[in-house]
Amino acid sequence: MESISYIIDTLYAIFAMTLIIFMVPGFAMLEAGIVRTKNVTAVLTINTLIYAIASLAFLLIGYSIAFGDFGSDSMSKWAAFMFQMAFVGKVVNIMSGGVSERAKVVPLAVFTVIMAAVLYPLVVNVTWGSNFLDGTILSLSMYDLAGSTVIHSTGGWALLAAILIIGARKGRYTKEGGIRVIPASNIPLVTLGAFLLWIGWFGFNGGSVGSIASKDNADAVALTIMNTNTAGLAGAIMVACFMQFRYKKLDLTMILNGALGGLVAVTAGPDLYDIYTPILVGAIGGIIVVFGVSFFDKIRIDDPVGALSVHLLNGIWGTLAVGIFASNGSDITLLGQVKGILLVAVFAFTSSFIILFIINKIMPLRADNDEEMQGLDVEECGLEAYPEFKRAF
Secondary structure: OHHHHHHHHHHHHHHHHHHHHOHHHHHHHHHHHHOOHHHHHHHHHHHHHHHHHHHHHHHHHHHHHHHOOOOOOOOOHHHHHHHHHHHHHHHHHHHHHHOOOOEOHHHHHHHHHHHHHHHHHHHHHHHOOOOOOOOOOOOOOOOOOOOHHHHHHHHHHHHHHHHHHHOOOOOOEOOOOOEOOOOOOOHHHHHHHHHHHHHHHHHHHHHHHOOOOOHHHHHHHHHHHHHHHHHHHHHHHHHHHHHHHHHOOOOHHHHHHHHHHHHHHHOOOOOOOOOOHHHHHHHHHHHHHHHHHHHHHHOOOOOOOOHHHHHHHHHHHHHHHHHHHOOOOOOOOHHHHHHHHHHHHHHHHHHHHHHHHHHHHHOOOEOOHHHHHHOHHHHHHOOOOOOOOOOOO
16 A cells, blocks of 8 residues: 555656646746747747756755755655756746846856755755754744745745846836836737646646645645636636726736736645635735736836736735635744745845846846847847747837
8 A cells, every 4th residue: 555655646746747847838938928029039048948957957956955865755756856846947937037038048047057056945945845944043934835935936036136137128118207018929829828837836736735645635635726726717807807997908918917926826825725715815916916017117127027026926925825814723823924935035035136246247147238129039049939020129
């Protein structure tokens, strides 16, 4: 019986890992659809490199920092590693989309190595891993099942640091304080990317339960996946209703981001909620996206894909939501959740800013004005995604 459970959990970990890898084309398609045609190949290139570089860096260095030696009693240690490896690139994917259309590929690739090998593993160490802070005043009791803070907010803080260093896209904000709309180049790709991410989230959250080889664990996995989906539904519907009421326009990109915001928000505790709480968590997550996008534009923080609103703000909200809705006399407390959010925020933002600042001094993160006007496809990759189209400058 023990060997059967071992086999089932190994198979499930590999299946969940495969679902999470679907998020690689998910991020790539969403970002490729959001940016202008002259920057599509560059976006696809960095997404490809992030998966390859982050995975290998995590294999060689990062996993040991996060968890110590390879090992698992309940499943194959290789399956356990592959599941954790599937997460690591998502942290940098969150960042890469938010600096698209003006950030160079090579410096982002260099930062990917450092994030996957050191920065993200250190965050994992003190939350899910071996916890070198155990027994100290900084030791965390934060509950974060699949990474509202550990993954999404960490990537969001790194993105904020990057934007503060490289600035906004040329022409995005006018001298008079206005905002120039830069429309998405391919709405079908944005939609495809969002739904690939949505599907990947079932492995992201469901796999994080850790086991499916018993009746109770199978029920926990099913509940987790159902609650994950529910939050995405609520986020999409809430944003659609708000956009129709406020602007009389059903902005599909905003609706899709509302769904993703709901998914991020529920990621911290989908296994802890009843079947109704994710509706509230996801709906609030959707509204956070709408107001977050507006807020960041007002302070001239240029984020083409809305990653700060979706991942950073909803990572924070989702982690707080566990303390609000799931602190039922257990070790989970709102104070513990806040402490975890703050510690990760300080470390992720500060370390990312320092590393990116140094990289920027050695090799500029931002393309120069001529390269940005020409488009990064030609300058960075020598290959245009849509060579038969007249590129819009």
